[in-house]
Amino acid sequence: MNLTLHVWRQKNAQSEGRFVTYQAKNIIPDMSFLEMLDVVNQELILKGEEPIAFEHDCREGICGSCGMVINGYPHGGHRGTTTCQLHMRHFKDGDVITIEPWRARAFPVLKDLIVDRSAFDRIIQAGGFISANTGVAQDANTVLVPKQNAEAAMDAAACIGCGACVAACPNASAMLFTAAKITHLGLLPQGQPERYTRVVRMVEQMDREGFGGCTNIGECSAACPKEIPLSVIARMNRDLLVAKLKGVN
Amino acid sequence: MTTTDTRPTTVRPATEYLDPKLNSKIPEGPIERKWERHKFEMKLVSPTNRRRYTIIVVGSGLAGASAAATLAEAGYNVKCYTYHDSPRRAHSIAAQGGINAAKNYRNDGDSVFRLFYDTVKGGDFRAREANVYRLAEVSMAIIDQCVAQGVPFAREYSGYLDNRSFGGAQVARTFYARGQTGQQLLLGAYQALSRQIGLGQVKMFSRTEMLDLVVIDGRARGIVTRDMVTGKIESHVADAVVLATGGYSNVFYLSTNAKASNATAIWRAYRRGAFFGNPCFTQIHPTCIPVSGDHQSKLTLMSESLRNDGRVWVPKTPGDKRPPSSIPEDERDYYLERKYPSFGNLAPRDIASRAAKQVCDEGRGVGPGGLGVYLDFSDAIKRLGRKVIEERYGNLFEMYERITGENPYETPMRIYPAVHYTMGGLWVDYNLMSTIPGLFVIGEANFSDHGANRLGASALMQGLADGYFILPYTIADYLASTKFTKVDTTHIAFREAEAEVTDRIKRLLNTKGTRTVDMFHRELGKIMWDYCGMARNEAGLKHALEVIPELRERFWREVKVPGEGNDINQELEKAGRVADFMELAELMCIDALHRNESCGGHFREEHQTEEGEAKRDDENFAYVAAWEFTGLGTKPVLHKEPLYFEYVKPTIRSYK
Ligand SMILES: Cc1cc2nc3c(=O)[nH]c(=O)nc-3n(C[C@H](O)[C@H](O)[C@H](O)COP(=O)(O)OP(=O)(O)OC[C@H]3O[C@@H](n4cnc5c(N)ncnc54)[C@H](O)[C@@H]3O)c2cc1C
Ligand code: SF4
Ligand code: FES
Numbered sequence: 031m032n033l034t035l036h037v038w039r040q041k042n043a044q045s046e047g048r049f050v051t052y053q054a055k056n057i058i059p060d061m062s063f064l065e066m067l068d069v070v071n072q073e074l075i076l077k078g079e080e081p082i083a084f085e086h087d088c089r090e091g092i093c094g095s096c097g098m099v100i101n102g103y104p105h106g107g108h109r110g111t112t113t114c115q116l117h118m119r120h121f122k123d124g125d126v127i128t129i130e131p132w133r134a135r136a137f138p139v140l141k142d143l144i145v146d147r148s149a150f151d152r153i154i155q156a157g158g159f160i161s162a163n164t165g166v167a168q169d170a171n172t173v174l175v176p177k178q179n180a181e182a183a184m185d186a187a188a189c190i191g192c193g194a195c196v197a198a199c200p201n202a203s204a205m206l207f208t209a210a211k212i213t214h215l216g217l218l219p220q221g222q223p224e225r226y227t228r229v230v231r232m233v234e235q236m237d238r239e240g241f242g243g244c245t246n247i248g249e250c251s252a253a254c255p256k257e258i259p260l261s262v263i264a265r266m267n268r269d270l271l272v273a274k275l276k277g278v279n
Numbered sequence: 280m281t282t283t284d285t286r287p288t289t290v291r292p293a294t295e296y297l298d299p300k301l302n303s304k305i306p307e308g309p310i311e312r313k314w315e316r317h318k319f320e321m322k323l324v325s326p327t328n329r330r331r332y333t334i335i336v337v338g339s340g341l342a343g344a345s346a347a348a349t350l351a352e353a354g355y356n357v358k359c360y361t362y363h364d365s366p367r368r369a370h371s372i373a374a375q376g377g378i379n380a381a382k383n384y385r386n387d388g389d390s391v392f393r394l395f396y397d398t399v400k401g402g403d404f405r406a407r408e409a410n411v412y413r414l415a416e417v418s419m420a421i422i423d424q425c426v427a428q429g430v431p432f433a434r435e436y437s438g439y440l441d442n443r444s445f446g447g448a449q450v451a452r453t454f455y456a457r458g459q460t461g462q463q464l465l466l467g468a469y470q471a472l473s474r475q476i477g478l479g480q481v482k483m484f485s486r487t488e489m490l491d492l493v494v495i496d497g498r499a500r501g502i503v504t505r506d507m508v509t510g511k512i513e514s515h516v517a518d519a520v521v522l523a524t525g526g527y528s529n530v531f532y533l534s535t536n537a538k539a540s541n542a543t544a545i546w547r548a549y550r551r552g553a554f555f556g557n558p559c560f561t562q563i564h565p566t567c568i569p570v571s572g573d574h575q576s577k578l579t580l581m582s583e584s585l586r587n588d589g590r591v592w593v594p595k596t597p598g599d600k601r602p603p604s605s606i607p608e609d610e611r612d613y614y615l616e617r618k619y620p621s622f623g624n625l626a627p628r629d630i631a632s633r634a635a636k637q638v639c640d641e642g643r644g645v646g647p648g649g650l651g652v653y654l655d656f657s658d659a660i661k662r663l664g665r666k667v668i669e670e671r672y673g674n675l676f677e678m679y680e681r682i683t684g685e686n687p688y689e690t691p692m693r694i695y696p697a698v699h700y701t702m703g704g705l706w707v708d709y710n711l712m713s714t715i716p717g718l719f720v721i722g723e724a725n726f727s728d729h730g731a732n733r734l735g736a737s738a739l740m741q742g743l744a745d746g747y748f749i750l751p752y753t754i755a756d757y758l759a760s761t762k763f764t765k766v767d768t769t770h771i772a773f774r775e776a777e778a779e780v781t782d783r784i785k786r787l788l789n790t791k792g793t794r795t796v797d798m799f800h801r802e803l804g805k806i807m808w809d810y811c812g813m814a815r816n817e818a819g820l821k822h823a824l825e826v827i828p829e830l831r832e833r834f835w836r837e838v839k840v841p842g843e844g845n846d847i848n849q850e851l852e853k854a855g856r857v858a859d860f861m862e863l864a865e866l867m868c869i870d871a872l873h874r875n876e877s878c879g880g881h882f883r884e885e886h887q888t889e890e891g892e893a894k895r896d897d898e899n900f901a902y903v904a905a906w907e908f909t910g911l912g913t914k915p916v917l918h919k920e921p922l923y924f925e926y927v928k929p930t931i932r933s934y935k
Contacts, residue, residue, distance in 0.1 A: 062682075064576065089579075093368045093370075115682075117681065167424045170426040174438030184433075184456060191365065220426065
C-alpha cells in the first residue's frame with residue numbers, strides 16, 4: 031500500500047519545527063509502524079536528506095523508547111500497544127497519517143520526533159526507590175507479601191516510562207507515571223518506611239518539572255500502552271493527604 | 280585429556296598457567312572456600328578514602344546500574360554513561376523469563392553445587408569452574424537484595440516467593456515477575472542508581488556514547504565520549520574503568536537484541552589491548568518469530584516456556600505447501616520427539632535450534648521462504664482446554680498475533696531460531712579485570728561464566744552477581760594496591776584518542792557514498808548468519824574471512840551518512856557501530872575457524888556424531904581462546920587459558 035505522511039520535522043531544540051509531507055510507498059501489512067518509517071528513511075538517506083529522527087530500541091513494547099503521536103493519538107491509539115508494536119495492517123492504501131512528537135512543556139523537543147524525557151528520571155531520583163543498600167537484605171522469604179498485593183504492585187510496576195500519559199493529557203500532567211511508582215512501592219511491605227516522604231518528594235519534583243495538574247479526565251490511562259489504571263492516582267492522592275496530615279514535608 | 284579422564288585433583292596455582300599474559304588469578308583452596316578466602320585476602324579501601332577514587336562505569340543495564348549504585352553506596356565517586364536517554368532503557372529491560380538462584384525454596388534438591396554443576400555442564404565444559412561456583416554462591420543474595428528493593432516477584436497464595444523451572448535443570452529455581460523479569464530487575468537497579476544520582480554520588484551521563492578507552496602507563500585511566508545531542512567529543516578521567524556494555528548479537532543484524540545494542544565499547548578496548556575471549560560463542564534461541572520479509576528490522580523472542588505445551592513439527596514431504604490443518608497426522612514429522620524421545624520438545628536451546636535448521640535445509644520448512652517450523656498447541660488445547668492455555672500463555676499468544684496477524688489458538692505458531700546472546704566477550708580474570716589493568720568488564724560484555732552455551736535465566740543472575748556482589752570487592756583490591764599517578768584530560772593520551780575519534784567521525788561523514796549504513800549491516804549480517812551462524816564449516820568460514828574485509832573496505836568507500844556531527848545524528852551513531860561490527864565479525868570467524876571442534880552453540884559440521892550431534896574435543900580445545908589485537912588486517916595472536924575440571928567431570932551431553 032501507499033501512504034501519505036505528514037511528519038513533524040525540527041532541527042533541534044532551538045529551531046522552529048514544521049510538518050513535511052512524505053510518501054511511503056510499497057508498504058506491506060506485516061511491517062511495524064517503525065519499519066514503515068525505516069523504509070521512508072532509507073529513501074531519504076539515499077536522496078541525501080536527513081532521515082526522520084525518532085527513538086526506539088527494543089521494538090517489542092518494553093523499553094519505553096518509542097513514542098509518537100499518530101493521527102492525534104499517542105502510540106496510535108490501539109489498546110495496550112506501543113508505537114513499535116503497531117503494525118501496518120491497521121492502515122489501508124491511500125491513508126494520510128500525521129506524525130508528531132509528544133507535546134508537553136516538560137518534554138522539550140530535541141529533534142523531529144525525539145523529546146527529552148529526563149524529567150521522569152528526576153522524579154524517580156527524588157524518591158522513587160526503596161533505600162536498601164547492597165548487602166543489607168535478609169533472606170527474601172522472611173517478609174511475606176500477600177499475592178494480591180504483589181500482583182497489584184506488579185500491575186503498577188509495568189510502567190515503561192514512555193510518557194504517552196503526559197502526551198495524552200490536556201494538562202500535560204505526569205500523575206499517572208508518578209502514581210504508578212508510588213503505588214508499586216507503596217503496596218509492598220519493604221516500601222512502607224519511606225512511603226510518605228516518597229510521595230511528597232516525588233510530587234514536589236513533578237511540579238518543579240513543569241508538568242500540569244490532574245483534572246481527572248482519564249486520557250492518560252486510556253493512552254497508556256501498559257494500561258496502568260487510574261486508581262493509582264487516587265492512591266497517590268490519598269498518600270499525599272496522609273503525608274500532609276502527618277506533617278511530612 | 281579425554282572425556283573419560285579424571286581431572287587433576289588439585290587446582291593449579293596461578294603461577295603454573297602457561298601464558299604469562301593470561302593469569303586467571305583463581306584463588307587456591309577448595310572451590311567452596313575460594314571466594315570467601317579471596318574476599319578476606321583482598322585489600323580494602325577504608326570508608327574515608329573511597330571518595331578519593333573516581334570510577335567510570337560505562338553501561339547502565341543490570342550489570343552497570345547495579346555496580347554503579349553499589350560503588351556509590353560504598354562512597355566512591357562514580358560516573359556512569361549510557362547512550363540511552365535514560366538508564367532505565369538498557370537492553371536488560373527486555374528479558375522475559377526469569378532469574379536463577381540456588382535458594383532451594385522448593386525443597387527439591389537444589390543447592391549451590393547443583394546450580395554450579397548445571398551451569399558448567401550446560402556450558403559444555405568451556406567455562407572456568409571457580410567463577411561458576413562463585414556465581415552460584417552469590418545467586419541467593421541477589422534475590423534477597425532485589426526483594427528488599429521492591430522487585431515484585433511472583434508470589435504464591437501463601438505470600439512466599441514462587442518459582443518456575445527452566446531448560447537444562449531438573450529443579451525449579453527460577454524467580455520471575457510475570458513475563459517481565461528483566462524489566463523489574465532493571466528498574467530495581469535503576470532506582471538504586473537513581474537514589475545515588477539524587478544524592479550526588481553518581482554523576483549520570485545519558486545520551487553519551489563511549490567511543491574510546493584511554494590507557495596511560497599500561498592502565499585504563501579514562502574514556503572518550505560523544506555527547507549525542509551536541510556532538511561534543513569529551514574526555515573523562517578515572518582511577519578505574521568498568522565496561523558493562525552488553526552483548527554483540529547485533530553483528531548478525533537480525534537478532535533478538537535491542538536495535539542499538541552494539542560492540543563498540545568492548546571493541547575499542549580490544550584495540551587498546553584487552554584480550555577478547557571466545558568471540559565465536561553465540562547463542563541461537565530456538566523459539567523466535569520468523570522473518571516476514573526484507574523489511575524486517577529485528578526478531579522477537581517467544582518465551583522458551585511455550586515448548587512445555589507446544590509440539591514442534593514440519594511436514595514429512597519436502598515442499599508440502601498445504602495449510603497445516605490439511606496435513607494429516609501421519610504426514611507430519613514431530614522431529615524433536617522423534618530424535619530426542621526423553622527430552623522431546625524440551626531439548627536444550629542449541630540442540631533444538633540445529634534440529635530446526637536441519638529440517639528447513641531439507642526443504643521441509645514452513646511459511647514464507649521455508650524458514651520456519653510449527654509450534655502447535657492444538658493437542659494441548661484439546662487436553663487442557665483453551666482456558667488453561669490462555670492462562671498460561673495468553674500474553675505471548677497476543678504478542679504473536681499482534682506481530683503476525685495469525686491466531687495461534689486456531690493455527691499453529693511458526694517459529695525459527697534467532698541469534699540471542701553472546702557468551703564471548705572481553706577476557707577477564709577471577710577479579711573481572713581484563714588484560715588491561717584497571718579495566719573491568721561485567722555482565723554480557725565479558726566472556727562470562729556460561730562457557731559455550733548459556734542456560735536460560737542465568738544471564739540476569741550473572742549481570743547482577745557481577746555488579747552487586749563481585750566487582751565492588753575486586754575493584755577495591757585493585758584501587759588499594761595501585762599507586763596512581765595524577766593525570767588529567769590534557770594528557771597526550773587523551774588528546775590523541777580524542778583526535779582519533781574526531782577523525783573517524785569526519786571520515787564517516789565525508790565519505791558521502793551511495794549506500795546506507797543499514798544496507799551494509801544487512802549484508803554483513805547475512806554473511807555471518809550463513810557462515811558463522813548455527814552451523815559452521817571450514818570452507819564457509821574461510822569464505823567469510825575473504826568477503827568480510829572486502830565488505831569493510833567497500834563500507835569505508837561507499838557509505839552514506841547524511842547530516843552533521845554537531846547534533847543528534849542517528850545515522851552517524853549507527854555508522855560507527857557498524858564499522859566496529861565489520862572488524863569484530865572477522866575475529867569471530869577467525870575464532871570459529873580455529874576452534875576445530877563442536878561445543879555448545881559452536882557447531883562445526885566436520886565434528887558431529889553419526890546422528891548429527893556435536894562432538895567436543897577436550898584433548899585439544901579445553902581452553903578459553905583469548906585473542907590479542909595486533910593491528911587491523913593482521914592476524915590476532917591467540918592466547919590459551921587452559922580449563923581444569925576438578926569438580927564436574929566432562930561428559931558427553933546426551934538428551935536422547
Ligand atoms: C529478548 C531477550 C530475552 C532475554 N531473557 C532472559 C531471561 O529471561 N533470563 C536471563 O537470565 N537472561 C535473558 N536474556 C539475556 C539478558 O537479558 C542479557 O544478557 C542481560 O540483560 C545483559 O545485561 P548487561 O547489563 O550486561 O547489558 P545491557 O542490558 O545490554 O546494557 C548495556 C548498557 O551499556 C550501555 N552501552 C553500551 N555501549 C555503550 C557505549 N559505547 N557508550 C555508552 N553506553 C553504552 C547501554 O546504553 C546500556 O545501558 C534475554 C535477552 C534477550 C535479548
Ligand atoms: S504510565 Fe503508561 S503511558 Fe505513562 S509512562 Fe508509564 S507506561 Fe507510559
Ligand atoms: S521501541 Fe521499546 S517500547 Fe517501543
